[in-house]
Amino acid sequence: MRLRIQLTGWERRRLTLTDTPRPDCPRCEGEGGHAYDYGDHEGEYAGTEWDPCACWDETRRWILLRLPRIPRRRRGVRDPWSNEPPF
Structure with a gap:
């Protein structure tokens, strides 16, 4: 097993x-699988299968830590057509 830490969730x-x-896998060469395109009955591109x-x-994944949601700083309403600098 080759583990890595990843940031997930939206x-x-x-x-x-x-x-x-596995990076030295002879079947997928470290890609993790094979992607192939397929077409519809007229021969046009219809999607990709994996x-x-x-x-x-x-x-195989385990949640290590749920990250707190940091609220965005609210900015005052500013006229987008103004020539004044934002400070």
Whole structure:
């Protein structure tokens, strides 16, 4: 198992310990899987599929620390067309 710390989440940010693909894997060459494009019945691009490799488990992750939400500083209303500097 090759672990790394990753910042995850959009609204509720957290530090997560995740597994990574084996860098010397002969099947995926360290990519973690294979991506391939496919088309619809007319031959046009319809999307990309992802087949994960057996050397890596995408679902293996542990939440280490939930990060507090820091409120944004509110700025006063400023006229965007003003020539005055913001200070």
